[in-house]
Amino acid sequence: QQQVKQSPQSLIVQKGGISIINCAYENTAFDYFPWYQQFPGKGPALLIAIRPDVSEKKEGRFTISFNKSAKQFSLHIMDSQPGDSATYFCAGGYNFNKFYFGSGTKLNVKP
């Protein structure tokens, strides 16, 4: 059973547009929800993360919205740029070490 479900699988956005990636989780024990960005041939790198006690976190053009009752969270990329083209993974984790990743969203930002 997949503990974190991510959609869409791929996304095409025009430069300057808003990219939105959604995730849903099952395990209510999760207490940490990171988003990772991965460029081709590289390992994932932490982009932004949120704890379930807040509903939104913003860092620059990247915002996480978190809905605890619906067990859903999403990543919004404002003013999307071609340099944002990458694969994005959401994850849920608990107990400091058990992390479960979504299947990834390949974002392509058209110039």
Add this chain to the structure above:
Amino acid sequence: NAGVTQTPKFRILKIGQSMTLQCTQDMNHNYMYWYRQDPGMGLKLIYYSVGAGITDKGEVPNGYNVSRSTTEDFPLRLELAAPSQTSVYFCASRSKDSRHYEQYFGPGTRLTVT
């Protein structure tokens, strides 16, 4: 700092062969992890370690073994390689004191078993 380094970058194995994937970090991190990433899928945790001499199973440990004799090194051993182990393997580490549980990933090892 080199961060997390992995060797080799690529490897082709025949069914039944064994190999060790190497992982080293120079950030003095207590926690280290091994993940596999299959095409179109997210990362799945194979094994993790919270310090030298301590390891534990993750989500998909079957067919793998690990050891942690030093803080820096966390090798992953594949015994009797099978086609199902064809994947990209990522090693990661994090500080015990990290506020955000941020994991730092290596560049990956692409393994093909034929």
